[in-house]
Amino acid sequence: MSAVCPFCSIASGKAQASIVYEDATVLVFMDLNPANFGHTLVVPREHWENIYEVPENVLADLFSVVKRVSSAAKKTVGAEGISILQLNGRAAGQTVTHFHIHIIPRFSGDAISKALGAMMEHHGLKNPEKSDLDEIAKKIRENL
Numbered sequence: 665m666s667a668v669c670p671f672c673s674i675a676s677g678k679a680q681a682s683i684v685y686e687d688a689t690v691l692v693f694m695d696l697n698p699a700n701f702g703h704t705l706v707v708p709r710e711h712w713e714n715i716y717e718v719p720e721n722v723l724a725d726l727f728s729v730v731k732r733v734s735s736a737a738k739k740t741v742g743a744e745g746i747s748i749l750q751l752n753g754r755a756a757g758q759t760v761t762h763f764h765i766h767i768i769p770r771f772s773g774d775a776i777s778k779a780l781g782a783m784m785e786h787h788g789l790k791n792p793e794k795s796d797l798d799e800i801a802k803k804i805r806e807n808l
């Protein structure tokens with residue numbers, strides 16, 4: 665546990681949060697700066713900085729809860745869709761260095777659709793060569 669980590673503070677009960685779900689491994693609470701109505705964060709109780717550190721069995725527990733909370737949040741706020749966002753490292757936009765998964769209810773034409781849509785539709789590398797894709801796939805395979 666990190667003394668200055670806001671999510672560890674919530675997990676230990678030292679900081680307040682609007683808790684949605686908790687068990688021995690996983691904690692879910694409302695994001696304090698929600699991107700949309702019903703935006704929750706799913707975190708492991710234990711402090712791991714990013715996806716490279718979280719054990720696979722804990723990730724499985726986290727994503728089981730992500731599935732359940734996504735369905736419940738969608739139903740609760742009448743969302744048309746759910747965006748699930750998970751960022752690793754400053755370059756990716758991670759600001760709190762305690763692994764977390766955003767569950768963001770979405771509505772057609774909502775305020776974040778432009779930003780998130782731009783990210784998903786950006787496709788900055790246009791029409792890559794199949795041989796280049798094969799080469800990167802081979803290198804990633806070798807690092808698995």
Ligand SMILES: [Zn+2]
Nearest residue numbers: 669672711762
């Ligand atoms: Zn922490």
